[in-house]
Amino acid sequence: DAKTTQPNSMESNEEEPVHLPCNHSTISGTDYIHWYRQLPSQGPEYVIHGLTSNVNNRMASLAIAEDRKSSTLILHRATLRDAAVYYCILRGNYGQNFVFGPGTRLSVLP
Amino acid sequence: EAGVAQSPRYKIIEKRQSVAFWCNPISGHATLYWYQQILGQGPKLLIQFQNNGVVDDSQLPKDRFSAERLKGVDSTLKIQPAKLEDSAVYLCASSPVRTVNYGYTFGSGTRLTVV
Numbered sequence: 001d002a003k004t005t006q007p008n009s010m011e012s013n014e015e016e017p018v019h020l021p022c023n024h025s026t027i028s029g030t031d032y033i034h035w036y037r038q039l040p041s042q043g044p045e046y047v048i049h050g051l052t053s054n055v056n057n058r059m060a061s062l063a064i065a066e067d068r069k070s071s072t073l074i075l076h077r078a079t080l081r082d083a084a085v086y087y088c089i090l091r092g093n094y095g096q097n098f099v100f101g102p103g104t105r106l107s108v109l110p
Numbered sequence: 111e112a113g114v115a116q117s118p119r120y121k122i123i124e125k126r127q128s129v130a131f132w133c134n135p136i137s138g139h140a141t142l143y144w145y146q147q148i149l150g151q152g153p154k155l156l157i158q159f160q161n162n163g164v165v166d167d168s169q170l171p172k173d174r175f176s177a178e179r180l181k182g183v184d185s186t187l188k189i190q191p192a193k194l195e196d197s198a199v200y201l202c203a204s205s206p207v208r209t210v211n212y213g214y215t216f217g218s219g220t221r222l223t224v225v
Contacts, residue, residue, distance in 0.1 A: 034213065043114075043201045043216025044153065087152060097143070097166065098214060100152030 004088045009105045012078045020073040020104055022088030027068050030093040035062065035073050037084040038103070044087065047073065083108045112136065114217035116202050122223045128190035131220045135183070135204030141165075142179055143214065144187050145201040153201055159185065192224045 005023040012018040024033065035047040048055055048062045050071075055062040061074040075082055087103040115134040123129050135142050140161050145153035156175065158166040161182035170177070174193070179185040189196055199221050203214040 036213075041218070043203065043219050044214075045216065046213040049213065085152075097155050097158060100145075100154070102150070102152050 004090060004101060006086070006088055006101065006104045008102065009107070011107045011109060012075075012082075013109050014080060015077050018075040018078045018082070018106065018108075020075075020086050020088075020106065021070065022072070023070045024088070024090055025069045027090055028092070031090040032093065033062065033064060033068075033071050034089045034091055034098065035060070036087045036089065036098075036100075037082075038087070039081075039084045044100070047086070049091075078106075078108045080108050080110060082106065114202055114204055114215050116200075116217035116220055118220055119218070120221050120223075122225060123192055125194055125224050126191040128188065129192055129222060130186050130188045131200050131202075131222075133185045133187070133202030133217060135185070135202070136215055139204035139206050139215075140182070141205045141207065142185050143203040143205075144177055144185070145203065145216075147199040147201055147219070149198070156187070189222075192222075194224050197222055197224045 032049055032051050034049040036044040037047050038044045048057055048060050050062045050064055063072045085103040085105050087100050089098050117132050121129055142159045144156045146156050147153040156170045157177045159179040162179050175189055177187045199219040201216055201219040203216040205212045205214050
């Protein structure tokens with residue numbers, strides 16, 4: 001599985017936007033970019049995924065670089081409930097298993 | 111829809127004892143996964159079922175871990191005998207099919223402490 005690189009931790013102030021980066025320089029043309037997050041004492045939950053174009057949903061936006069070697073998860077207005085570990089994962093188009101790295105621990109300050 | 115149910119929520123056992131975890135996936139989900147998450151790390155896949163058949167158990171320590179999914183619905187994961195290093199959260203996840211456009215739904219996990 002192609003690997004991703006994320007910062008270990010990030011901090012944000014409540015009600016401000018948060019940009020969580022992910023590098024995936026060895027991504028293949030058929031790899032989808034998935035983001036999951038894990039709230040304290042919970043299992044991971046789906047956030048968003050995309051292939052080439054930027055994606056938006058009610059939780060977040062996903063901005064994908066033109067060369068697809070990096071992507072950014074954007075939380076438009078962080079709340080205290082967004083404090084979690086965020087995982088960026090590549091997944092091939094055959095639905096291969098998700099391989100989780102250590103992710104980015106996001107702290108949201110009131 | 112109801113989520114993925116796991117029990118127990120917490121378990122404390124002594125080393126060399128045995129323990130079992132139970133998972134009830136979302137109704138109709140054909141694929142079921144068991145992950146192990148050690149503190150501070152991301153989840154690691156132990157075993158994947160498609161209906162009641164094993165698709166991938168390459169990372170399951172088969173000398174002490176076993177899992178089954180009878181009738182392609184509920185699943186149990188067993189550890190016998192447990193070691194200190196098995197202390198972790200055991201997560202169950204399910205998905206409708208094994209394609210890229212379907213993600214996983216995870217349960218809240220079982221936190222195992224081996225003393």
